[in-house]
Amino acid sequence: MRWTSMLAIYALFxxxxGFLVLPFGLRTPEEAGQDIGRxxxxxxxxxxxxxxxxxxxTVLSLALFALFYANFREGWVSAADLDWTRWLGASD
Structure with a gap:
């Protein structure tokens, strides 16, 4: 895998x-005991x-990218494993 591909995939992760961790740790004014301004x-x-x-x-994306890259190198899950038509019993 080229480094540019790795960079693009890491950016996607x-x-x-970022969207996954965004809501964690946030508090509303009511939860913080503050008045809501006009x-x-x-x-x-x-x-x-x-x-x-x-x-x-960054920490979460590093972990996810490490798993992705390890799967890429080791071939644990391939595209053929994700073929949902095989699961439904469809013939080739």
């Missing part, structure tokens, strides 16, 4: 991981830390 939505988080989200996304 990073974005997906013009603010009650569900808006009061403790959003983008650096922490990026760090968590």
């Amino acid at each position: 990073w974005v997906l991981s 013009g603010h939505v009650a569900s808006a988080p009061v403790n959003f830390r983008p650096g922490r989200v990026a760090l968590r996304a």
Whole structure:
């Protein structure tokens, strides 16, 4: 696998991981015991830390990419294993 392909796949894992870890650790004003200011939505988080989200996304995406690359090298799950028509009993 070329390094450019690895970089593109890692970037996809990073974005997906960012969306997966985004809601963890956030608190609403009600949960934090704060008053909701005028013009603010009650569900808006009061403790959003983008650096922490990026760090968590980086750690998770590294783990996911390591599993992906290990599968690529070792061939644990192939495209033929994911052929759902075989599971339904369809003939070739």
